[in-house]
Amino acid sequence: MAEPQGVGVRKRALSATKAEEIQAVEQKFRKSQPDKPCHKPRDSLFTWNSGFNNFTGFVNWAFLLLSIGGLRLLLENFIKYGIRVDPIEWLYILVNGEGSECPTLILLLYHVVPVLLCLIIEKALSAEVVPNGLGMGTHVVNILSVILVPMVLIHVKEGFSLVGASTVCTMYSILFLKMWSYVQVNMWCRMSRQKTGKSSLRRQSVSLSNLRKEQQALNQERETSEVQNASLKQYPDNLNLRDLYYFILAPTLCYELNFAKTERIRKRFVFRRAFEVLAGTQIILAVIQQWMIPSVKNSLVPFSNMDYTVATERLLKLAIPNHLAWLIFFYIMFHSWMNLIGELLQFADRDFYADWWNAENIDVFWRNWNLPVHRWAIRHLYLPMLDMGYGRSTASMVVFFISAFFHEYMVSVPLKTYKIWAFMGMMGQLPLSHVSRFVCKRYGPRFGNIVVWSSIIIGQPLCIMMYYHDYMVIHHGSTIAEYVQV
């Protein structure tokens, strides 16, 4: 447009205008003819040149097709197997187990012992009646016992049902992480008390009556500063059963002195979350009874025979209900249940999960899907290790291995098959992480996200089949051998 662009450009511009002019006149002439012309030069929408990119209708299409496919599978399933949903069966499994002495319930009640022991040690350490080394040693033994006792008992003692043993293992894993957090936070508080070296704080540890007075004086000081922080606890005040059990019940694994609280319990919120938990659990149980158990049973022979086509078909058949059950489980566990408990305890921090469904690589998924565990790992393992002088990669690896251990623990102990499929599954996340990062960098976040989803949808049923296969071979080996030969 400006002069420096030269004559050539202007000439072309001129001829372009002339061509346009000719076209316009031609168009006008065409319009003036009596044949009512209706065609003009245009590209089809699927042609790249058209610049058209509104394909939102296909998103609805995908969800609709998914629903239709699901509905058909449901019908096919009912025609083939009849109705297998039976809530009574679950009640029977839960209450009776395979034995008769309810070892599950006893083991669940036993948790009071390590918790009380932990509080007593902590009180002794706070009052400095026990040397630090001895106290921390006892803590370590006590916390390790939380993991080992159910492991040994379930292995040695008969009479645990699969569901009961799973519940026990999950509960004790959570308890382990909570007690670790409790002990570590109190240790930080003690260390800070020693460091500050204030006379007033030192005196607190000498006698409890003095401590109370100090506290009251401190409170009055704060009240005069017009801010009512009377409700905020300080270190040794927190060492009581009420505070500890609030933490053990609260939907978090990270202990702190003063949890953020809500002002009131919303009754409708509680009612809705409770309904979701009940309904969701029923749906999961129905999916397992009606859909997953027949699929897993049917997959046994092809898996043993190494018939890859049939085994893949079985795997994909299992993938859908398993994934569905996992999604519902995620929702009722991390949204409904934790929000319900949080609301009842007026626990204000409901950040239990981030948007893992948009994760563009495996690492982001693992960071986002289980925030209580992620927060615990960062606060109580990763950052302390960095403080101790370890490198970032070492700290990450330790976090990863502990996570892998707990996955294996919560699967292998109830099944009593000490195979390492779950552990291997977790280890498989390392190469997968590289793959998903590469895909994300090369083809964009959408494809990274698809890799993440694929690993979730396919990885889980693969592990389930491995375990089921090994479980059946161990417990009913001879019967299967006949089928396999046929």
Place this chain on the structure above:
Amino acid sequence: MAEPQGVGVRKRALSATKAEEIQAVEQKFRKSQPDKPCHKPRDSLFTWNSGFNNFTGFVNWAFLLLSIGGLRLLLENFIKYGIRVDPIEWLYILVNGEGSECPTLILLLYHVVPVLLCLIIEKALSAEVVPNGLGMGTHVVNILSVILVPMVLIHVKEGFSLVGASTVCTMYSILFLKMWSYVQVNMWCRMSRQKTGKSSLRRQSVSLSNLRKEQQALNQERETSEVQNASLKQYPDNLNLRDLYYFILAPTLCYELNFAKTERIRKRFVFRRAFEVLAGTQIILAVIQQWMIPSVKNSLVPFSNMDYTVATERLLKLAIPNHLAWLIFFYIMFHSWMNLIGELLQFADRDFYADWWNAENIDVFWRNWNLPVHRWAIRHLYLPMLDMGYGRSTASMVVFFISAFFHEYMVSVPLKTYKIWAFMGMMGQLPLSHVSRFVCKRYGPRFGNIVVWSSIIIGQPLCIMMYYHDYMVIHHGSTIAEYVQV
């Protein structure tokens, strides 16, 4: 904030700031404590209050799950039926038919007769050697014969294969619409020539040699006006075989004197579209042989027995491959094939389809998915009827009934089963239109779109099953009766 809002507001604002201040100080105090607090009041993402709405990951999830489900169905199908794809079988059906005399090819070649007849009548009308009434009457008979000849021949004569008969019916339907357009446009031109009443134009009809001279004079006139419109044809010049066959081959149903043309044929474009047509056709044939034929066969007995559960399962099972085949058919027909022909003929208007996949009600879908037919209906049926004084709703109804007739024609004639399922299917669009409009208005365009997709996905296989059922009952009634009783 301003004074008129009163003291109450200011008071509340004041207390709000005070509460915030207290909270801030409390937060600061909590942070200063040695327990490294990590919780703060937050809502979960699935809670409405959180304001979070980025669920794009679930779109990838839906497409992935759809692919996995499809893959599993494919595997299941191969395990159950083996490989049934056989291109030779199609070739056999196409070339030999069930008889041996290739009546399909003869009927396809016969189309020259009505086309030539049409051109001769048109030339005679143009030269005014035949009175208008007689000419138009002959046109109507000629054009109706295009529809009736294949109908009668296929019904009377044995030896048409299903594929051959379908091809003939489709071709003759297209020819019918094209000839209607050709005759109507030429009629408009004649009417305009009569109306203008110019002496020069009147003289044209007297002798063809005079006409040529006139034309040359006109051309010179236009050349002097600096615009080269020499290539633009005017009315009686267009009446030649070359022009008529260009229109018959062109990917449009609307005749006009001067079609918009492209400057060159892009060889790579032609190659790609041709490849798409070949590959897409093979995929459709494979889907039909491998997936649809077994499904339809299996559905026969449940449909006869009125066993609703099994019949629904069969219907949904058929819906997926049928829909897939239809989608591929749409793409290769309306994008690949029409673009290929358009490119070869340098036909510039490639507007063969609009974005029907985003249609928020049935009417928008019918307007958008087949633009050549839609444009024809508007230009040659709807607007002329409005000109003739009919109301909009009457004109719409006539368009709709003619469309329904052609749907029925293209299905019933090849199958030789004069049931009205296709016609009923089209009639069903009327209440569906109301439903989709209501849903769209009530629940938003997304749900309107879902209703449209549902009707496409479910409606078609329902009709296919009805026809297949009736076809089998008519042709193999006694054999089925035994099955049904069992």
